[in-house]
Amino acid sequence: MTKKILIAEDEAHIRMLIEQSIEELEDEGVEILAAADGEEALALVLAEQPDLILLDVMMPKMNGFEVCERLRQDPRAAKAHVIFLTAKGQSYDRARGEAAGADAYMTKPFRPHELLATVRRIVGLDDA
Amino acid sequence: MEPGGKGREGSLRLSSIGRLLLVALLLAASVGVIGYVYIAIKQIEEELPLRVMEEKRDMERAARNLYQFLAATEAAKAHPTEGNVENIRNHLASVEHDLETLRSRYTFDTLIGASALHALINPAVVDARIWLTDGFGALPPTSPILLDLVDTRVRDTMSKVFDKTTEADRVAYEILERQTAELSQLRDRLMLVLVAVVVLAVAIVWLAVRQQKAARARQLAEEARQSAQSRLQDALESTSEGFAFFDGQEKLVIANSRYRDFFLRDVRDAVAEGASFEAILRAVIERALVVGVSEDSEGWLAWRLSRFRAPQGPIALEYADGRWVRVDERRTGDGGTVVIYSDITELKRREVELLKAKEGAEAVSEAKSNFLANVSHELRTPLTSILGFAEIVRKRLESVVLPQVKQGDRKLDRAIEQIRGNLDIILLEGDRLTKLVNDVLDLEKIEAGEMVWKIEPLDVVAIVHQAATATESLYRQKGLAFEREIAADLPKMRGDHDRVVQVLVNLISNAVKFTPSGRIACRAQALSGDRVEISVTDSGSGIAREDQAAIFEKFRQVGDTLTQKPSGTGLGLPICREIIEHLGGEITVASSLGQGSSFAFWLPAATVPSNERLSEQVAER
Numbered sequence: 094m095t096k097k098i099l100i101a102e103d104e105a106h107i108r109m110l111i112e113q114s115i116e117e118l119e120d121e122g123v124e125i126l127a128a129a130d131g132e133e134a135l136a137l138v139l140a141e142q143p144d145l146i147l148l149d150v151m152m153p154k155m156n157g158f159e160v161c162e163r164l165r166q167d168p169r170a171a172k173a174h175v176i177f178l179t180a181k182g183q184s185y186d187r188a189r190g191e192a193a194g195a196d197a198y199m200t201k202p203f204r205p206h207e208l209l210a211t212v213r214r215i216v217g218l219d220d221a
Numbered sequence: 222m223e224p225g226g227k228g229r230e231g232s233l234r235l236s237s238i239g240r241l242l243l244v245a246l247l248l249a250a251s252v253g254v255i256g257y258v259y260i261a262i263k264q265i266e267e268e269l270p271l272r273v274m275e276e277k278r279d280m281e282r283a284a285r286n287l288y289q290f291l292a293a294t295e296a297a298k299a300h301p302t303e304g305n306v307e308n309i310r311n312h313l314a315s316v317e318h319d320l321e322t323l324r325s326r327y328t329f330d331t332l333i334g335a336s337a338l339h340a341l342i343n344p345a346v347v348d349a350r351i352w353l354t355d356g357f358g359a360l361p362p363t364s365p366i367l368l369d370l371v372d373t374r375v376r377d378t379m380s381k382v383f384d385k386t387t388e389a390d391r392v393a394y395e396i397l398e399r400q401t402a403e404l405s406q407l408r409d410r411l412m413l414v415l416v417a418v419v420v421l422a423v424a425i426v427w428l429a430v431r432q433q434k435a436a437r438a439r440q441l442a443e444e445a446r447q448s449a450q451s452r453l454q455d456a457l458e459s460t461s462e463g464f465a466f467f468d469g470q471e472k473l474v475i476a477n478s479r480y481r482d483f484f485l486r487d488v489r490d491a492v493a494e495g496a497s498f499e500a501i502l503r504a505v506i507e508r509a510l511v512v513g514v515s516e517d518s519e520g521w522l523a524w525r526l527s528r529f530r531a532p533q534g535p536i537a538l539e540y541a542d543g544r545w546v547r548v549d550e551r552r553t554g555d556g557g558t559v560v561i562y563s564d565i566t567e568l569k570r571r572e573v574e575l576l577k578a579k580e581g582a583e584a585v586s587e588a589k590s591n592f593l594a595n596v597s598h599e600l601r602t603p604l605t606s607i608l609g610f611a612e613i614v615r616k617r618l619e620s621v622v623l624p625q626v627k628q629g630d631r632k633l634d635r636a637i638e639q640i641r642g643n644l645d646i647i648l649l650e651g652d653r654l655t656k657l658v659n660d661v662l663d664l665e666k667i668e669a670g671e672m673v674w675k676i677e678p679l680d681v682v683a684i685v686h687q688a689a690t691a692t693e694s695l696y697r698q699k700g701l702a703f704e705r706e707i708a709a710d711l712p713k714m715r716g717d718h719d720r721v722v723q724v725l726v727n728l729i730s731n732a733v734k735f736t737p738s739g740r741i742a743c744r745a746q747a748l749s750g751d752r753v754e755i756s757v758t759d760s761g762s763g764i765a766r767e768d769q770a771a772i773f774e775k776f777r778q779v780g781d782t783l784t785q786k787p788s789g790t791g792l793g794l795p796i797c798r799e800i801i802e803h804l805g806g807e808i809t810v811a812s813s814l815g816q817g818s819s820f821a822f823w824l825p826a827a828t829v830p831s832n833e834r835l836s837e838q839v840a841e842r
Contacts, residue, residue, distance in 0.1 A: 104602060106606045107602065107605055107606065107609075110605065110606060110609040110610060110613070113610075113613050114609065114613065151598075180597075180598045180601035180602055180605075181598065200601070201601040201602060201604070201605040202601055202604040202605035202607075202608045202609065202651070202655055203605065203609070204608060204609065204612055205609050205612045205613055205616070206612065206616075
């Protein structure tokens with residue numbers, strides 16, 4: 094069964110970096126989707142029902158916390174894993190992310206190999 | 222008004238009464254003395270001493286005349302001539318003259334009595350007159366028989382008069398004796414009176430002197446009082462504070478002009494001696510002297526009166542004219558109240574300025590805090606790209622590009638090595654920059670009180686283990702030995718788990734960084750006073766004594782910056798110190814150049830059961 098990972102990130106460079114960091118998972122049958130703002134991300138989540146969302150916090154139109162809270166209330170997206178990727182590294186931000194129902198919280202700058210390892214762990218591709 | 226004026230008047234009246242009494246006493250004493258002397262003289266006068274003497278003289282004269290009459294009779298008896306008889310008659314006339322004198326004294330029947338003497342002499346004289354003038358029984362006046370009769374009669378009278386004279390002498394003597402005695406007694410009494418008068422005079426003089434002295438003393442006291450009063454008034458006037466004193470009935474007793482003319486100038490009419498405090502307050506309300514009094518005048522009045530009656534420290538009043546006045550009311554021991562008004566307009570102005578400055582500073586501080594948070598965020602995004610793409614570039618290089626490159630070309634190999642090294646530098650410096658951003662933000666948060674602390678009892682063994690695990694790759698990479706010496710039965714320490722681990726990791730990382738070879742020892746022990754210490758000792762380069770104080774300051778890496786490559790952020794130890802001091806502990810260093818360094822920090826021991834001490838300090842944002 095194909096797994097879907099959605100990247101929600103408004104900064105093009107970072108979106109590119111995240112894609113390149115996990116692109117090797119495509120060889121393992123993972124489909125990678127991308128959104129450039131919160132609303133688009135939420136729409137894609139509901140439409141595609143990805144297994145994992147790599148969610149930036151500070152995005153136009155709708156911030157990551159809100160996206161997370163919204164999709165948690167929707168049965169179509171309730172099972173989706175969420176990893177926050179954010180420059181907001183303060184502990185109360187982390188606490189808010191956890192409260193919103195995130196599986197992990199990674200602060201920028203993250204290292205690609207760390208991100209890949211976390212993604213593998215959460216979507217259950219550790220064996221690869 | 223002069224307090225005590227009534228008393229002074231009273232003492233004056235008292236002293237004038239005393240003086241009147243004294244004069245009355247003197248007059249009475251004088252009247253008494255004069256009366257006594259007068260009565261005494263009267264008594265002596267009644268004894269008639271002069272009359273006694275006069276009567277004696279009369280009697281002597283009568284006796285002498287009688288004697289001469291008798292002598293003339295004797296002569297006539299011897300030679301009964303008409304001439305001699307005439308001589309007898311002459312003497313008889315003298316005696317009769319005496320008798321007349323005696324008769325005139327009949328009213329004073331004193332000594333032997335003039336009448337008695339008269340009665341003695343008169344019959345003889347009458348008989349002698351008849352006989353010598355008319356004769357007797359036809360006998361001529363010159364008849365020897367008649368002369369003999371006359372002689373016998375006069376002799377007899379003489380004898381009786383002599384007896385009377387003797388008796389009169391005796392009586393006169395007695396009278397004189399008594400008189401002398403009485404006079405002596407009188408003299409004694411007079412002496413007594415004199416002594417009494419002298420004593421009285423001395424007493425009066427003494428009293429007068431005393432009164433004079435007392436008056437002088439009173440005058441001096443009054444002068445001193447007035448001087449003290451005027452000095453007090455001067456002192457009160459010289460102060461820039463308004464001063465007033467109210468008595469127990471809340472009536473104004475004294476106030477300086479500053480109080481009347483500066484602080485209460487708009488209600489000056491109401492500020493008079495004797496005015497009640499409430500009346501002054503009502504005037505203040507009426508003229509709206511103080512801001513806000515018109516809105517709830519009764520409430521304000523009640524508040525002011527209650528503060529006046531039970532002062533609870535100074536109050537500040539804002540005047541309608543913009544002045545600020547500090548009112549300090551204090552109760553005195555006798556139930557009065559001292560009121561001091563100070564002009565604090567300038568102070569208030571400065572206070573407002575300071576408050577503005579403080580608010581400004583706080584705004585600046587918050588702006589700085591926000592700025593740092595924003596800067597750190599803005600730095601993180603490009604750092605993410607730099608570090609991330611550098612890693613991906615290296616990964617692609619290693620896994621995709623290099624396998625396709627032909628080996629053996631020296632130039633190519635060198636270029637590949639350079640690319641690898643350069644990428645390592647990008648990653649290393651990128652990491653350093655990331656850490657710097659994190660440290661700056663950490664320090665800022667601690668200093669701004671925004672750090673969230675979770676204080677709990679910490680197991681020292683676990684802390685050391687965690688820090689050692691986190692730094693294992695570092696000291697293994699350099700081939701350094703890592704030793705742990707943790708005392709048995711060590712109590713838990715009280716602190717924030719993540720922060721204490723952060724400190725220990727920092728200390729171990731530093732030790733690794735400055736120790737080229739040798740070992741690093743991490744020790745933990747209990748100190749006196751319920752403290753637990755953890756130390757990290759290395760065998761590295763050490764720190765010169767003069768540099769040891771500086772290492773805890775921000776951006777102060779010590780050592781020769783020209784020869785030693787700087788590494789780290791320069792914020793590690795300052796953050797450690799902030800954390801340890803915030804947790805109530807202390808961090809110190811002991812080192813000497815070339816002998817290695819030992820960093821140690823202690824925290825309070827968690828001696829109380831953990832569930833009671835577990836507390837969370839959350840700084841408000």
